[in-house]
Amino acid sequence: MYRIWVEISLDQLAANYHAVRKVVGPGVAVAPVLKADAYRHGSVEVAHRLQEEGAHWLAVSNAEEGVVLRESGIRMRILVMGDFLPPERDALVEYSLTPVIHSLERLKEYDRLAQSVDRILPCHLKIDTGMGRLGVRSTCEELRAAAASAHHLHLEGLMTHFASAADFTTAQTTDQIVLFETAAHSLGQAGIQPALRHLGSSAAVAYGIRSAFGTMVRPGLAIYGYVTPSKGDAPPTELKVRPALTWKSRLVEIKEIPEGASVGYGATWQARRRTRLGIVAAGYADGIPHAVSNRGHVIVDGYLAPIVGAVSMDLITVDLTEVPPARIGDTVILLGRAGDVKWDADDIAAAGGTISYTVLCGIGNRVKRVYT
């Protein structure tokens, strides 16, 4: 019996993967993104299930994340998307990880490394079309020249990443697609035609931005069952995904406080009536954002119960006055749904002024994982 745990449905993850495949169609590869321990769903378990489901590619952030998957027996192609530092390069080769290259100097260095081990190594090249983070910002001529002289590299992929894919009030995504196509066309004129051209992640798939599908997409969030809320005039989403993770804890104490009594650090909440409080074994050390103090909810016995007072390190306090049946030891849903009552990562993010990604990635190490 755990105090705090997540239940992860691998069947739902598999269904989400197939939902993405259905939207993009058979001509487009899907590379699920498993960085940050698969958004805390457990990268090894998620990778093995996706391998069984027939995925050919996975993407991670750094070499170490790729090594963990290889050592667990994953045979799929693994794309390492974050920049890699010189000490990580040997692991790329040793573990057959495919790097994304982010500058023309890096391309040259990786070419020399390939030459030194006497191999032709596959790699993908990232173009910075407006994200302003990783990626090459060279002219088409420089790009062509560098790619043409990397004799020991097999440039099998060309990619970019969108800054505002769910925002339909701006033309940024369209502009980024045009820049990407220009670079791809220019390389093509030099006879360099990477088979994998990938631009879009979850938002591009969810909102059906077909010109961003290329020949591969890189969904992360959608695999875990979420879609970033859109801004502006978004097309209706075609993607049918559902959250795969439910986060649970328990009521460790129930007690009554009189009208006027305060709750928690800083006494930020006062009881306006006689109040029945529940103390829940979950705090910011487990990943409950401090920002949901006095703003969040949990689900107890099918009822939404408000979080009252400040979130502390190991505990939160909730108002159970309207939840008649609650007993000590009862399960509390911190994130998930019970029947029609929902309180998921989007709701927590809205209450805490953040995004669903940080809620999922913030789930702490102390939280046990159970696969269903």
Ligand SMILES: *Cc1c(COP(=O)(O)O)cnc(C)c1O
């Ligand atoms: C994280 C990441 C993704 C996945 O993004 P989602 O919005 O979670 O689908 C795709 N590509 C790159 C380069 C990323 O860093």
